[in-house]
Amino acid sequence: MQREKILVTSALPYANGPIHLGHLSGAYLPADIFVRYHRSKGSDILYVCGSDEHGVPITISADKEGVSPKEIIDRYHEANKKAFEKFDMSFDVYSRTSRPIHHETAQTFFKSYLEQKLLIEKKSFQFYDDKAQMFLPDRYVEGTCPKCGFEEARSDECENCGSLYDPSELIKPRSKISGEEPLLKETSHWYFPLGKFQDRLEKYVNESNEKYKWKDNVIQYCRGWFRDGLKDRAVTRDLDWGVKVPINGADGKVLYVWFEAVLGYISATKEFFKAKGNEDGWKDFWQDTSTRYIAFIGKDNTVFHTIIFPAMLMAWNDGNKEKYLLPENVPANEFLNFEGKKFSKSRGWGIDVSDFLELFPADSLRYTLASNLPENKDTDFHWKEFQAKNNSELADILGNFVNRTFVFARKHFGNKVPALGELQKIDSEMIDMIKEYPVKIGSLIENYKIKDAVLEMMNLARAANKYFNDTEPWVTIKSNKDKCGTTINVCVQIISTLAEVFGPVIPDASGKMFRMLNTNSAGWVNCGTIRLFEGHELGTPEILFSKVDDEIISEQINKLGVVEQVSYNEPMISYEEFSKIDLRTAVVLEAEKIKKSKKLLKLKVKTAGGERQIIAGIAEHYSPDELLNKSIVIVANLKPAKLMGLESQGMILAVENKDGELKILQTDDKIVPGAKVR
């Protein structure tokens, strides 16, 4: 039989923060299990990943910390790479998009599109901040709306009245970065005509679905995009952090990160083969029609992998002799939440991968996550459940079965495999099971039903315990040693099968099991056979999984929601600057909900200078009645703004707690309204 050739990618994690458990559940662990299974099966499989290191958020983080973007990406690339290693991810290559080979690859694609005259160049005027020497993204420009007079309108769109206009019409524009008035400067960008590919993309998605049964959530998502109609997308930006646009005179322009990041898979593959001295080896995976390409991602990445990336590859294939493969399947997972809520670093909700693995072995985490993957819908990670899975499944069912078998073999059979004697019905049924389970589990993995596969793995261990119980070797050792030997022989074969089928999920424990058996993996297809014969010397038994105590779990639960101490590095202001802010007490006279608004309340307050109206975004935290007669603190000299067409003359002060709940600042009610806060 010919070896299947498979290319697997996992979404490139963004090098702007540490990865957390949710990422692992979405795009990495399922892929790793799939890949390890195929390696065991003997497929010719290549697993590619790396850091995505360009884009605006990274430059913002860098500015905030006062360091270079390179420092940010180096930090998180290394951190995430190490975290993946600790988690026992088996990437063949973990590259990064800042490498020259990636820049070349991305530029080559761009140039090919240019040569094909596919890209559309559109000129437009955009605001340029002379002081900061940069083009300003829309949200960094404010001005007065030419239609309604709203003073905080964006450069080309007013949020207040909803009108769209040309940036040149904006009155009194100012840069949010330097505060200066930006100039309008002409710039041009290239657009990728996604719409031109819509028919072919729909065909591709539908046919792939028919042939390979795409997941329902992925299909629904694609249909949504098709229904709305695909539009041109800008592929370049005015920024200096990223892959330079490879054209003369395009200084200060880079490829938009959505355009180049997906190409990182190709660059990483090139890098892998180059390092092996096989310069063209990557083509064997990307451009050979016998290869299957599977792209594992989280649901947030769906459009990029089912629509944009395929369109880009189609576009390349239209103009070049060497043609790329499109993904055969894009098994996108939903999200993993943490104790019922979304992961949030800033709110101290969740745990980093590397912190977790300081406390517990990778296998325990891998098993727990794998048995509750968000394959159909968002799922939850609970510390209690982690403990239960580790203790009552890994340790008690699997670990204990292995242990009781080895201890028995050592005590009664000189640590050697006893002879397989005459088989009773119960023995042959068990032997049948170790043949059938790997087939069943393998087929589930191949259909991306990893969660079910993991359940079946543990079911084999359950069946093994039952077999041990029912054959009662502790009785037969006294009454019929041959029969007892048969039981232990079968149990040894079971352990060898367990080691193989559990290998993709808990590779470390699987390795230990093989060592204890004093043998190696025989490959998935052979793992259900009797392969350790009478007299085979066994290794030293050891405990596979230790239990997790209640204390350490409660400790972790108690830590939740406590925000880590971060270094305080907000910019300093002078006393003069502070004294410009006029904080005053105020009493709430009236409060009402604003129709059609979820967050806003309309307040009438009494403060210095009389009564005024304030629109406050606290409707989700306070009912109007609760606020009446409260003595609060407001910024009294804030420039008035219009929200939902209502004027807000000031802003109330509130603090946000770790759950994102708002608590307004209140004073003693004996304070007269209008008192100055200092």
Add this chain to the structure above:
RNA sequence: GGCGAGGUAGCUCAGUCGGUUAGAGCAGUGGAAUCAUAAUCCACGUGUCGGGGGUUCGAAUCCCUCCCUCGCUACCA
């Protein structure tokens, strides 16, 4: 408000292109066993399948409507 996803056993989740008494794991209760990490095995589920209405011989599954949760997004924390 808009868009999307979801509401199934105490908990975490399967099942949903309509079809016999709605499932698994965990937890719980009772029992068996004592080789083993006090680990195993067996038995035990009266769940309004979020509420209501409709289509149908038949609905957890299809349609309508309402309620609730979550995510993204929009509007001053």
